[in-house]
Amino acid sequence: xxxxxxxxxxxxxxxxxxxxxxxxxxxxxxxxxxxxxxxxxxxxxxxxxxxxxxxxxxxxxxxxxxxxxxxxxxxxxxxxxxxxxxxxxxxxxxxxxxxxxxxxxxxxxxxxxxxxxxxxxxxxxxxxxxxxxxxxxxxxxxxxxxxxxxxxxxxxxxxxxxxxxxxxxxxxxxxxxxxxxxxxxxxxxxxxxxxxxxxxxxxxxxxxxxxxxxxxxxxxxxxxxxxxxxxxxxxxx
Amino acid sequence: xxxxxxxxxxxxxxxxxxxxxxxxxxxxxxxxxxxxxxxxxxxxxxxxxxxxxxxxxxxxxxxxxxxxxxxxxxxxxxxxxxxxxxxxxxxxxxxxxxxxxxxxxxxxxxxxxxxxxxxxxxxxxxxxxxxxxxxxxxxxxxxxxxxxxxxxxxxxxxxxxxxxxxxxxxxxxxxxxxxxxxxxxxxxxxxxxxxxxxxxxxxxxxxxxxxxxxxxxxxxxxxxxxxxxxxxxxxxxxxxxxxxxxxxxxxxxxxxxxxxxxxxxxxxxxxxxxxxxxxxxxxxxxxxxxxxxxxxxxxxxxxxxxxxxxxxxxxxxxxxxxxxxxxxxxxxxxxxxxxxxxxxxxx
Numbered sequence: 001x002x003x004x005x006x007x008x009x010x011x012x013x014x015x016x017x018x019x020x021x022x023x024x025x026x027x028x029x030x031x032x033x034x035x036x037x038x039x040x041x042x043x044x045x046x047x048x049x050x051x052x053x054x055x056x057x058x059x060x061x062x063x064x065x066x067x068x069x070x071x072x073x074x075x076x077x078x079x080x081x082x083x084x085x086x087x088x089x090x091x092x093x094x095x096x097x098x099x100x101x102x103x104x105x106x107x108x109x110x111x112x113x114x115x116x117x118x119x120x121x122x123x124x125x126x127x128x129x130x131x132x133x134x135x136x137x138x139x140x141x142x143x144x145x146x147x148x149x150x151x152x153x154x155x156x157x158x159x160x161x162x163x164x165x166x167x168x169x170x171x172x173x174x175x176x177x178x179x180x181x182x183x184x185x186x187x188x189x190x191x192x193x194x195x196x197x198x199x200x201x202x203x204x205x206x207x208x209x210x211x212x213x214x215x216x217x218x219x220x221x222x223x224x225x226x227x228x229x230x231x232x233x234x235x236x237x
Numbered sequence: 238x239x240x241x242x243x244x245x246x247x248x249x250x251x252x253x254x255x256x257x258x259x260x261x262x263x264x265x266x267x268x269x270x271x272x273x274x275x276x277x278x279x280x281x282x283x284x285x286x287x288x289x290x291x292x293x294x295x296x297x298x299x300x301x302x303x304x305x306x307x308x309x310x311x312x313x314x315x316x317x318x319x320x321x322x323x324x325x326x327x328x329x330x331x332x333x334x335x336x337x338x339x340x341x342x343x344x345x346x347x348x349x350x351x352x353x354x355x356x357x358x359x360x361x362x363x364x365x366x367x368x369x370x371x372x373x374x375x376x377x378x379x380x381x382x383x384x385x386x387x388x389x390x391x392x393x394x395x396x397x398x399x400x401x402x403x404x405x406x407x408x409x410x411x412x413x414x415x416x417x418x419x420x421x422x423x424x425x426x427x428x429x430x431x432x433x434x435x436x437x438x439x440x441x442x443x444x445x446x447x448x449x450x451x452x453x454x455x456x457x458x459x460x461x462x463x464x465x466x467x468x469x470x471x472x473x474x475x476x477x478x479x480x481x482x483x484x485x486x487x488x489x490x491x492x493x494x495x496x497x498x499x500x501x502x503x504x505x506x507x508x509x510x511x512x513x514x515x516x517x518x519x520x521x522x523x524x525x526x527x528x529x530x531x532x533x534x535x536x537x538x539x540x541x542x543x544x545x546x547x548x549x550x551x552x553x554x555x556x557x558x559x560x561x562x563x564x565x566x567x568x569x570x571x572x573x574x575x576x577x578x579x580x581x582x583x584x
Contacts, residue, residue: 084540092537149542
């Protein structure tokens with residue numbers, strides 16, 4: 001039994017099928033990359049895993065440690081140990097980064113200052129969450145919230161898109177820190193820039209709303225070499 | 238009637254017949270306005286009904302006729318206080334409370350005045366507070382006012398402030414509880430390089446009808462002002478927020494914000510920001526918005542492990558928060574308490 005299992009999942013959002021009959025298993029200690037071009041359903045898949053409103057599971061199941069979470073609300077799923085770092089978190093006027101981290105840390109017994117230090121966001125602590133942040137700052141702050149949550153499974157949506165090289169290195173440090181507190185990590189990426197710093201244990205390729213193929217870390221190099229379309233094979237899963 | 242406080246300077250008034258006041262600060266005088274007018278008439282002539290015309294409206298006229306209490310606070314030249322001067326006005330019986338307050342902060346002086354006005358539950362009352370504040374050259378007055386009324390009280394504060402050259406007037410106002418009607422439109426006049434920061438949090442509950450606004454006149458060259466109002470309307474409350482910046486001085490700058498948060502289908506909000514200028518060389522900006530809490534923001538916080546109620550609390554607290562760093566340390570604690578109470582009462 002995998003730590004997180006997605007079984008034959010079909011998801012609708014806005015009246016359209018955004019994930020089509022796809023399956024995925026995440027084992028203990030894994031760092032799984034979910035690769036795929038923009039608009040292929042990667043974000044929809046991880047949002048439906050955490051039960052984000054607006055993503056309706058019409059078929060299939062989501063299990064965490066064997067517990068069926070499919071019909072459970074997001075609040076419950078998060079309480080069971082799922083955590084999501086959003087691709088584009090909203091700006092929260094008046095809510096300081098420090099206040100948010102401390103509020104999360106009050107549950108998980110972490111230190112907002114230590115987390116801020118790990119992601120080099122100390123200078124952002126007294127600013128409104130997300131307001132006026134650069135792409136890299138936004139990613140680092142968002143990852144900080146996930147680190148503070150100390151989830152069993154961390155789902156990270158596009159940590160390396162729209163950020164400069166220096167930020168990618170810091171984000172990679174943050175993901176390593178997350179790997180120290182979480183049991184598994186799933187990273188969604190379309191550019192795979194983060195792979196220069198974090199080596200995956202396994203890589204899955206998502207195309208046309210479905211996970212088509214999973215393989216070893218070498219799949220990242222194949223994507224770089226052939227592109228996503230060049231990797232669509234006869235042995236699709 | 239007993240009253241104790243650890244404050245070293247305060248003014249307490251209950252209805253129209255109990256006054257207690259004290260100043261242990263050197264350089265600070267506190268007395269009733271009546272005593273000030275009767276004992277020092279020549280001096281009082283410079284400050285008493287000088288910024289507000291008794292004939293301005295029926296409320297000022299009523300206050301001028303009745304004049305029931307009110308404080309005179311004088312902070313002498315170059316006296317700098319960090320500790321707040323407290324003022325508390327309490328209405329325990331039916332009727333009209335019409336205090337006339339005068340605060341004079343002389344040249345180079347600094348003071349923090351925190352005031353609370355409240356009423357006994359279920360007592361129908363009218364509060365007409367006349368406030369005339371004089372902030373001298375290079376002086377600073379931080380004035381915090383917290384109102385807590387009941388659902389049958391009517392409140393008509395009338396406030397005017399004049400700020401001398403390079404002076405600074407910093408104001409925080411919060412209405413924390415039910416009020417039947419509240420209408421006020423304080424006016425601040427700024428001299429050369431004078432500044433004003435005017436921040437307010439208005440909570441409309443029940444069937445309250447609130448019309449809260451104010452104007453800042455940037456009369457002097459390079460005067461500047463920031464006016465921010467945050468209003469919340471729950472149940473059947475009707476809340477109007479107004480703000481006006483008028484530039485006369487060259488190089489003057491001002492920013493006005495009117496933000497409204499709707500917390501009920503039956504509430505009503507109106508935001509009226511106004512900018513005007515007599516000079517080519519001024520920069521005035523405004524932002525106004527009315528809306529509900531963004532579901533996406535609530536969901537985001539739930540995805541971070543908060544219960545829905547906790548997420549809403551965090552967002553409401555964020556909405557009403559002001560830039561605390563502009564306030565002296567002693568005031569920040571008061572603002573935090575106010576914000577906590579507003580969040581609790583906004584559900």
